[in-house]
Amino acid sequence: MQASQKFSSPALRTDRLNLYYGSFRALKQVDFQVHKNCITALIGPSGCGKSTLLRCFNRMNDLVEGVRIEGGIFVNEVPMENYDIIDLRRKVGMVFQRPNPFPFSVYENLTYGLHIHGVRGNRAEIVERCLRAVGVWDDIKDKLKKPALSLSDEMKQRLCIARLLTIEPRIILLDEPCSALDPIATMRVEELMIELKKEYTILIVTHNMQQAARVSDYAGFMLLGELMEFGLTGQIFTSPKHEKTEEYITGRFG
16 A cells, blocks of 8 residues: 555554455455545445445444454544444444435434434434435425435435434445436535535545545545555545556556
8 A cells, every 4th residue: 555644543544454255355454544524535446345444444344244354443543342333333324325214204214313322312403403414404394204215316315314413423434325326416415525524534435436536535546455555535546656546547447
């Protein structure tokens, strides 16, 4: 890995991280940092390990049989093994590739996490605050009792982000959050990400290099389980240091 600068007090960090699916090594000696209140993008071809790395930070890989991890994973410089998994997933929330609202009403989607995590406060106020944060309160305030599954794909994804915000995470993991959206909806979600980084740290996996260039402050290029290069997004896209990075971003493979 080549890095353009050193970070202080990272929100997320790995130290010589290896991850195995059985005997297959999916991540290889990954040293990686995510800076607070920034958007960091992971790019690379399918199967390069970027989603696997993302899922390390809230232990989603624990759900996969045969997974074994070596090396260190740190959240706010605390070793991950020191966290209770429920507390970890409250601090480090995740939005998936396809919108996945629960088969409840819009309102119940937003209050479900409050009940599970024991969040106190006026629920109606929390619901309104989080829907305003993702820019849909005016569009959805009269539809709170309607099934969440009846919403458009864009509104479903915004609802999923709002649902995450109700439990007050500090870090948001986004796994291809715009892959199911049209270009206009994608643009709106990108604008939302830029707004959210004022309050949250965001790590996004994307196949869309233009999206990474538009929204991220830092970018990492992965290939065959290795973090080949990491640095400021502008540097990665205009003057990459690694030959493979340049080949990927110029479309010579991928």
